Amino acid sequence: MDFKRTDFPKDFIFGAATSAYQIEGHGFGGAGRTHWDDFAATPGNVVRAEHGGRACDHYHRFAQDLDLMADAGFDAYRFSTSWARVMPDGKTVNAAGLDFYDRLVDAMVDRGLQPWLTLYHWELPSALADLGGWRNRDVAGWFADFTQAILARIGDRVHAVSPINEPWCVSWLSHFEGHHAPGLRDIRATARAMHHVLLAHGTAIQAMRAMGQKNLGGVFNLEWSTAGDDSDAAARYDAIYNRFFLGGVFRKEYPHLVLDGLGPHLPDRWQDDFDVIGTPLDWCGINYYTRKVMAQGSGPWPHLREVDSPLPKTQMGWDVYPQGLQDFLVRTARDYTGDLPLYVTENGMANADVLEDGVVADGSRIAYFDAHLRAVQAAIAAGAPVQGYFAWSLLDNYEWSLGYEKRFGLVHVDFETLTRTPKASFAKFKSMLRPGS
Ligand code: IFM
Numbered sequence: 001m002d003f004k005r006t007d008f009p010k011d012f013i014f015g016a017a018t019s020a021y022q023i024e025g026h027g028f029g030g031a032g033r034t035h036w037d038d039f040a041a042t043p044g045n046v047v048r049a050e051h052g053g054r055a056c057d058h059y060h061r062f063a064q065d066l067d068l069m070a071d072a073g074f075d076a077y078r079f080s081t082s083w084a085r086v087m088p089d090g091k092t093v094n095a096a097g098l099d100f101y102d103r104l105v106d107a108m109v110d111r112g113l114q115p116w117l118t119l120y121h122w123e124l125p126s127a128l129a130d131l132g133g134w135r136n137r138d139v140a141g142w143f144a145d146f147t148q149a150i151l152a153r154i155g156d157r158v159h160a161v162s163p164i165n166e167p168w169c170v171s172w173l174s175h176f177e178g179h180h181a182p183g184l185r186d187i188r189a190t191a192r193a194m195h196h197v198l199l200a201h202g203t204a205i206q207a208m209r210a211m212g213q214k215n216l217g218g219v220f221n222l223e224w225s226t227a228g229d230d231s232d233a234a235a236r237y238d239a240i241y242n243r244f245f246l247g248g249v250f251r252k253e254y255p256h257l258v259l260d261g262l263g264p265h266l267p268d269r270w271q272d273d274f275d276v277i278g279t280p281l282d283w284c285g286i287n288y289y290t291r292k293v294m295a296q297g298s299g300p301w302p303h304l305r306e307v308d309s310p311l312p313k314t315q316m317g318w319d320v321y322p323q324g325l326q327d328f329l330v331r332t333a334r335d336y337t338g339d340l341p342l343y344v345t346e347n348g349m350a351n352a353d354v355l356e357d358g359v360v361a362d363g364s365r366i367a368y369f370d371a372h373l374r375a376v377q378a379a380i381a382a383g384a385p386v387q388g389y390f391a392w393s394l395l396d397n398y399e400w401s402l403g404y405e406k407r408f409g410l411v412h413v414d415f416e417t418l419t420r421t422p423k424a425s426f427a428k429f430k431s432m433l434r435p436g437s
Helices: 035-040 058-072 095-110 139-154 167-175 187-211 233-251 256-265 270-277 322-337 363-381 424-433
Strands: 013-017 076-080 114-120 160-164 217-227 283-296 304-307 342-346 386-392 411-413 420-422
Touching: 013 114, 013 342, 013 424, 058 095, 058 420, 058 424, 076 095, 076 386, 095 114, 095 139, 114 139, 139 160, 139 187, 160 187, 160 217, 167 187, 167 217, 167 233, 187 233, 187 256, 187 270, 217 233, 217 322, 217 342, 233 256, 233 270, 233 283, 233 304, 233 322, 283 322, 322 342, 322 363, 363 386, 363 424
Parallel strands: 013 076, 013 386, 076 114, 114 160, 217 283, 283 342, 342 386
Antiparallel strands: 283 304, 411 420
16 A cells, blocks of 8 residues: 555545544433434344444544544545434434534644535434334434534534435345344335435435535445346345435436335335435545345345355455445446546445554555555546545444444554554555655
C-alpha cells in the first residue's frame, strides 16, 4: 500500500467512517432506548448480548478520536447522528443530543476535516419500533422531522449529507433474514420496509432541498454475486441486494426478479412514490466489502443457496474480492448514475488483530486496502467518476450482532481500558496522506 496522493485524481478525498451507535456510548447524554438495545437484550441475538451502552465512549473522547483523523491526514470524516439521542422517543428533541453533534461538528471543522453526515445508521428509537418502525409508512414523515431538527442545527457546517446508511441492511437483513434489529423473518414486513426505507430517503432529500442544504447523496451497500450454477440465482441475489435500491432511486423502478416475490406484499400504489424516491441526488456512495457465490436452493422464495468459495476470507468469513469493487463502480455509473460523482463510502476488513508491545501488525488489512484502492484506480481508468474513498472504520467498534469481537478499525480499541492504539494500517494511510510527517 505505497500510494501517493498523486496516484489519484486531483481533489480526490480520503476519509474514514464510523457510526453513532457503534462508537458513541448510547448510555450517555440522555439518549433514548433503541431497537438495537431491545434486540441485544434478547438472548441469542448478539454475541455475549453485547450492546452499544458504552462502546468506544466516543461521546466523551471524540476530541482524541478526531485528533487521530487529523494526524493521519484524512480530508473527511464520515459519521452519523443517532435518532434516539436527538429524539429519545423518536419525536421530541433532547437538547443535549443536538448539543453533542454541534460540538462534534465544530471539532471536525477546527481540525480541517470535512464533516460527511449520515442521518440514520440503524438505531431506531424503540418508541417508533413499537409503532411498526420501517413497516409503517409514517416513518417517512417522522424521519423528515428528525432530518430537519439535525440540519437546522448543524447543516451550516456539514460538507455532505446522506439520509440512510445501507437500505438493504435496514430492510432485508433486518426484516427477512432477522440478523439485525428488529429481528423479523417476515416477507410482508420486508417488502414494506424495503419500500419505506426508500420513501424515507426521498422524503428526507426533499426536506433538505427545501432547507437549502447542498451536496446530498445516497449510500448503498453493494455485494457482488457470482453464479454458482446455471440458474438465475446470482441475478436474483443481485436484484434483491443491489438493483432494487439503486433502481428505485436512480431509475424509478424495481427489478422484476424482486417483484416476483415481494410484489404482492408491497403497499398499495407503491408506484406512485417513485417521484419522491427518485428525487435527484448530487452524489452516490457505495459501501463494498465482499461477494457471494449463489446457486438455486430448495427453500421458499428467493430459493437461494450460498456455495463455498475458495477465496481468502476476512475475520467475518467474507471473501476478499476487490474485482467486485471495480465492477460495481463501473456498472453503477453505466446503469444508474451516469456522470454523478461516486464515492466509496465504506471499505475495509475485520481481522483477528493482536496488540503486542504496543503494536498491531495488521498486514492482511493493509493488503486488503491496497487491493481495493487498486480496484478504485482501475475503475477510474475505465471511466467511473470516483471522487473519494472512506476506510471502514476509524476505530474497532460494535459490530452489531457480532458484538465487539470483530475488529474493523485502523485504530485498535481496548474495550476494558478504552485505550486507542493506531495499527500498522493507520500508519500506511498516514504515510500516503502526509508523506514525511
Ligand atoms: O460495521 C458495519 C457498518 O455499520 C455498516 N457497513 C458494514 C460494516 C461492517 O459490517
